[in-house]
Amino acid sequence: MSKQPFSALSLIWRAASRHRSWQPQWRKAEPKKAYDAIIVGGGGHGLGAAYYLAKEHGLTNIAVLEKGWIGGGNTGRNTTIIRSNYLFSESAALYDHSLKLWENLSQVLNYNVMFSPRGVMMLAHTVHDVQVSKRHIHANRCNGVDNDWLEPEEAKAFCPPLNIDSNIRYPVLGAALQRRGGTARHDAVAWGYARAADAMGVDIIENCEVTGFRRDTAGAVLGVETSQGYIDSRKIGVCAAGHTSVVLQMAGVSLPLESFPLQALVSEPIKPIFPCVVMSNTIHAYISQSDKGELVIGAGTDAYTSYTQRGALHINTHTLDAICELFPHFRRLRMLRNWGGIVDVTPDRSPIIAKTPVPGLYVNCGWGTGGFKATPGSAHVFAWTMARDEPHPINAPFNIERFRDGYLIDEAAAAAVAH
Amino acid sequence: MLIIDCPYCGRRPEIEFTHGGEAHLVRPPQPAELSDQDWAAFLYMRSNTKGIYAERWRHARGCGQFFNALRDTTTDHFLSTYKSGTPRPVVNTTPSEEGHS
Numbered sequence: 001m002s003k004q005p006f007s008a009l010s011l012i013w014r015a016a017s018r019h020r021s022w023q024p025q026w027r028k029a030e031p032k033k034a035y036d037a038i039i040v041g042g043g044g045h046g047l048g049a050a051y052y053l054a055k056e057h058g059l060t061n062i063a064v065l066e067k068g069w070i071g072g073g074n075t076g077r078n079t080t081i082i083r084s085n086y087l088f089s090e091s092a093a094l095y096d097h098s099l100k101l102w103e104n105l106s107q108v109l110n111y112n113v114m115f116s117p118r119g120v121m122m123l124a125h126t127v128h129d130v131q132v133s134k135r136h137i138h139a140n141r142c143n144g145v146d147n148d149w150l151e152p153e154e155a156k157a158f159c160p161p162l163n164i165d166s167n168i169r170y171p172v173l174g175a176a177l178q179r180r181g182g183t184a185r186h187d188a189v190a191w192g193y194a195r196a197a198d199a200m201g202v203d204i205i206e207n208c209e210v211t212g213f214r215r216d217t218a219g220a221v222l223g224v225e226t227s228q229g230y231i232d233s234r235k236i237g238v239c240a241a242g243h244t245s246v247v248l249q250m251a252g253v254s255l256p257l258e259s260f261p262l263q264a265l266v267s268e269p270i271k272p273i274f275p276c277v278v279m280s281n282t283i284h285a286y287i288s289q290s291d292k293g294e295l296v297i298g299a300g301t302d303a304y305t306s307y308t309q310r311g312a313l314h315i316n317t318h319t320l321d322a323i324c325e326l327f328p329h330f331r332r333l334r335m336l337r338n339w340g341g342i343v344d345v346t347p348d349r350s351p352i353i354a355k356t357p358v359p360g361l362y363v364n365c366g367w368g369t370g371g372f373k374a375t376p377g378s379a380h381v382f383a384w385t386m387a388r389d390e391p392h393p394i395n396a397p398f399n400i401e402r403f404r405d406g407y408l409i410d411e412a413a414a415a416a417v418a419h
Numbered sequence: 420m421l422i423i424d425c426p427y428c429g430r431r432p433e434i435e436f437t438h439g440g441e442a443h444l445v446r447p448p449q450p451a452e453l454s455d456q457d458w459a460a461f462l463y464m465r466s467n468t469k470g471i472y473a474e475r476w477r478h479a480r481g482c483g484q485f486f487n488a489l490r491d492t493t494t495d496h497f498l499s500t501y502k503s504g505t506p507r508p509v510v511n512t513t514p515s516e517e518g519h520s
Contacts, residue, residue, distance in 0.1 A: 245467040256463035303438040307469045312420040347463045404459040
């Protein structure tokens, strides 16, 4: 644990000394010549993987290489929704593993990630939606994942701003509520993992872009070329989100990924008005309120592949149309900021957490539009996969071969949208 | 919003179009003879290029035609649009202001 553990006493003591004795929460590391393992990508998934490699597998001579600054990619750009109510058993196991880690993460890391299980309510607007939602609820319960059906009046009681008038364009016919779902503070997840990993000796190296791989005659990885020089390592894990294709092409590995811009936006901050997370797959909008008071709103990806980290305004306009119809109170709110992130999408909208055909090279990618919720679970099973050179039982189905063998985990079809 | 130069109708806003994925993917003439690996590659593998990318668009809320485009995925500038069935044009790699979003 860090030299400066956080507690109420430490806060009081440092307040008394006018907060002058705080130290940086992690070192600014320079790359060493060689590491036992390297993680490419300093987002939540990469930093988390480094943390679990050090904590649970005893690998402390490791580095996280980040092209920009840690948590500056999709970790800092998402809408922070956490849930595990996925249809298929493989997905439910993975996302619920993650949710269980979220529940104790602040205590385990000694860093407040502000996990708030305020409930995630997914609306049903058509007869088909109602049937699909109920099927999801039954499937979730079989997998030990909580999910309840709410009639429109119950949904309104749980989320008072919701408009359940039957005369709107997409009337609310009911909702599926996962009470254990909620939100967390996105930056704190990256910082918390970085601080805890650093305390165990992990080097976190920012402004260090991977530019190539060195491999031996058998094809196995020997190390990475970077913007800060060559670094030797026989075990390399790639957690590069939207840029996974770009990184892995340097090692001659092709993956079934396409990178799309995904946008989000926030309103001006207002007093607490919105007690939960509401999502609608049919009209494709989701909304929650941050602890700062901003309404955090997101929707689907733009139509075309891109690496620009921006998107078109008509996507946001479409989302806001839906939000204003469902929550008429919010029509007069001004929007403060919007931004985009680049998400790597697989054909079945399920991730890939696996060994690659290149010995010593591992990949954790394909999280598409829903990777934040999976951060702890993904990092945990990816660290296992890297340390033992074999997948954890939870991520075994999320291999690359499933596309060849036809064992898709088709959450794309299950949710009818990217999720 | 992108402004897209349909080869049949001229410059129109992006909302008139649907994106058709990567261009110049040829369906294997004898799918039954392919290995599973090759069939998966045809179905799922995409170049996902960071840079100049050949893609299909359909002018769905216009003439209805499919056509191809070259776009720089680092800037979203279009370098060229051309009719389906014609070869990928050779363009100089400096993005033009034509079709600037």
